[in-house]
Amino acid sequence: MSALDELYRQVILDHYRSPRHRGSLKGPHIHAEGLNPSCGDEFSIDLIINDGVIADVATQGQGCSISQASGSMMTEAIIGHTPDEARALTDTFKRMMGIEEGESPLDPEKPGSVLGDLEALQGVKKFPVRIKCADLPWTTLADALDRSDA
Amino acid sequence: MSALDELYRQVILDHYRSPRHRGSLKGPHIHAEGLNPSCGDEFSIDLIINDGVIADVATQGQGCSISQASGSMMTEAIIGHTPDEARALTDTFKRMMGIEEGESPLDPEKPGSVLGDLEALQGVKKFPVRIKCADLPWTTLADALDRSDA
Amino acid sequence: MTDLRHLRSDFPILGREMNGRPLAYLDSAATTQKPIQVLDAVDDFYRTKNANVHRGAYALSSEATDAFEGARAKVASFINAGGPNEIVFSRGATTSLNHIAYGWGLNRLSEGDRVVLTIMEHHANVVPWQLVARHTGIELVYLTLDDHYEVDISGLSDLLDERVKVVAFSGMSNVTGTLGPVRALVDAARSVGALVVVDGAQLVPHAPTDVQDLDADFLVFSGHKMLGPTGIGAMWGKPERLEEMEPAEGGGEMIADVGLYESRWAPVPHKFEAGTPPIAQAVGLGAAVDYLEAVGMERVRDHEHEITGYALKRLADVPDLTVYGPGDPERRGGAVSFSLADIHAHDIATVLDEHGIAVRAGHHCAKPLLRHLHVPATARASFYLYNTLDEVDRLVDGLLDARRVFGLNA
Amino acid sequence: MTDLRHLRSDFPILGREMNGRPLAYLDSAATTQKPIQVLDAVDDFYRTKNANVHRGAYALSSEATDAFEGARAKVASFINAGGPNEIVFSRGATTSLNHIAYGWGLNRLSEGDRVVLTIMEHHANVVPWQLVARHTGIELVYLTLDDHYEVDISGLSDLLDERVKVVAFSGMSNVTGTLGPVRALVDAARSVGALVVVDGAQLVPHAPTDVQDLDADFLVFSGHKMLGPTGIGAMWGKPERLEEMEPAEGGGEMIADVGLYESRWAPVPHKFEAGTPPIAQAVGLGAAVDYLEAVGMERVRDHEHEITGYALKRLADVPDLTVYGPGDPERRGGAVSFSLADIHAHDIATVLDEHGIAVRAGHHCAKPLLRHLHVPATARASFYLYNTLDEVDRLVDGLLDARRVFGLNA
């Protein structure tokens, strides 16, 4: 597979074209917005945390397939988890992408076992300019969780 | 004679150290000020024109030996002359210095015959950075004469 | 075809490979590449003449000053200015526009005065006026674009009254390639005595420019967009306007005298050049101007018309591709913005990059325009004298590959 | 002696002849010469990486961005800043001081507020405040120099009250070599909550600088005075101050969003860097910093102390020569201003130029100081790492020849 085809895997295009948990939430929720000023990509997130668990999530935004797909996959990965688990996931993701230091957490023998669909974003690592695209939703999530003090 | 000794001839040093017609004039006079902003040299001139003739002149200023000597010699050269003669002299001087286009007006056979002491300033031509020093008093004079409408 | 292919060897970077393919640099609206003639001029300046300018009483400093002022004279004659003193060097078009907004605007405009802009302005011709508005209460008024991507001047006469003090517009849009309607806007401004500021960042590099014909009050442009170094640009101003304008920056070299509480300014243009100027960069810009003049600005323009026309024709064959900009290559510049199906502009740029093709993606520092066009980002190819028709073909092939990668039929 | 003679071959221009003699360049306070390492870094950037920064979605632009941001990181670590984001690139010290005066002063100061300066300030730290005073009504207050050419801080406590909002001063005078009394002025400013701005144009190039120790709010300096290219400089700011400061220039790259009438700014430091920055020049400054670090700033300082000490000693033997500046070489910088008998400074410079020696003559952009010293112009020799004791000997010989030319006994 060429680097391009590895970058734009089917699962990524699918999340880009049909983003999950799209929209906004009513009621007591946490809201955060992220912007990548250099390219103009935008991402915002609403979270509802009930009984210490992320009960619902909705996102809005515009931008490239990488940022939007990363955000869509993120929503699926965090829903039903505690804020601390979401934080841990954020770290795992950032380590996989080389954004944070540390060994890649993935198991090369069993693709998909650690981060599920998100592992498809590994192809972005060959495109350093695009890493911040994949990162935007996660930085916005981290910001939201910080605000919640949860 | 070295270029330096040609530049700083005795007559120039003499005018520098004992400038002629130094001071200011009272009564109906024309006043103009000149400044060379890059080096800070200053020169100002007072003229009294009676019956179409420059009857008196006085200058003030500070600056290098070239600008001050040029101004001192200028006063001697213009006093008693009409404004038009002073303008013509200015042109002759500027042509000698290569500031204005045209053949040098000097007679190499008879040094001093055209511009008197002022011909000593020819040595400045070898020092292009200093030409504007020699020119400052003359530009100020031209300015004064323009104001007088004489 | 005005074949300028032989010039390519003057540009070392064009020999580079990018992702395994020869580099096709289609981003000259952002910044241009530099010929060795410019690089050598800069290098030679540092190696043989470097000293600070204007202040020196020694020969080296006077050589440096001559080189710097010589560059000013070259730039002046390049745009047919009345003389070198009508040229003020700056860091670039942005700084020059800020100088005008602050130096002229902050000192001479007040509450209720209006500045007319167009919706296609680069942020460099929007934000400085917004900053000055904060301090003065001036109002910004925008002309919009019509369906053909031309500045809509139909409402212009209604808009004109004595409140309009400045009309400031781009000579050519860096997004749509739209040419500013210079004649109409200058006449309109004159009819109410308003100042005319032309942002020539995309104009001066690409076509012969004659400020006598233009008849504006100010024209600004950047060296790095016309083969020159980064860090240098210029403002041309009408002598009367330069006289009446206050300096926006204070410091050394721009003064006649400095007192403790007040100062007097040096003559134009020096009063606008506070501090040590970008000396070597001005020398480089002078060399860039020499280079462009040797090629001939008519040829530069003709070459770009040809390549832009070819690009518009070939892009029309790519399914689901929309070009944002006028269709007639003779009536537009060589910045070609487009979108392709549902593929985001950044993804287009990434695919093209893999093909060795450099295009820009994003809002191109023109957010008001992109909002007006209802598109968050476009991809943009832009051309200069070193580009070839082959590179356009490669662009089209790259776009077809983007369709493939995104699962669209090619 | 910290012998740095071997470095001279890195500086091509130092091999040049001037008026038939080897060039003795004693004007580094005006601008410094550039080593090949810096020239090569700039040239290489243009030949292999040139693209606009931040905006690109292609690999070349990301290489350019990495080079530019890498330079920011180098500059940050050179002055021990908390991180790269504390560094704002500009055209030079003058522009940075204007940014502070406009960005902070114009927006946060008002009538009756006071800015404390010293009489030894360069025009770059005087005129911007005067310009801002026109729009705000702030008052400028000056500390003077005592008989030993030291800043007189005896009246400081009387002067301090809640009206004092800014204390801005030079780390080292470019005329007298006087070091700004950093500790006393920072403490004084802190006691009334005033902002501290240090003009480091002559400080940062010549001695190790640690902004953590300095404890100011802002520090500015110019690349061309520290072996770097012209057209680049930097401002360091405390993070809190950078956050609260408004941008002085508007344009592309400094925004988060641009509306028709209002905009939001990008994060620090980008909000202060409108438009295309001096990209290649930043890369060159990064290389200059690498060079200085390889030599070691302690050695640079020690070398200058030594050469300045030797110069002060030798100049004392020239009859009728007056040095304007502190006598102890360890307590001053390497700018040595002097007058000689009744010979005007320009005439001194001309005579020395004939000897191949480049010194500056004039008011050195410090008219308030020269008025205070009651001297219309001085000649100034200033030293850097590439100067030698031989050059000092040649300076002294030249001065003796000036006496001869002016008919004074040698």
Ligand SMILES: Cc1ncc(COP(=O)(O)O)c(C=O)c1O
């Ligand atoms: C139309 C237009 N104006 C102004 C600018 C700003 O130029 P610079 O970034 O060189 O200051 C640009 C460059 O992007 C431009 O395209």
Ligand SMILES: Cc1ncc(COP(=O)(O)O)c(C=O)c1O
């Ligand atoms: C003390 C001081 N401050 C500021 C400046 C201004 O620096 P620049 O001309 O590089 O902006 C200088 C340079 O002459 C200086 O010596």
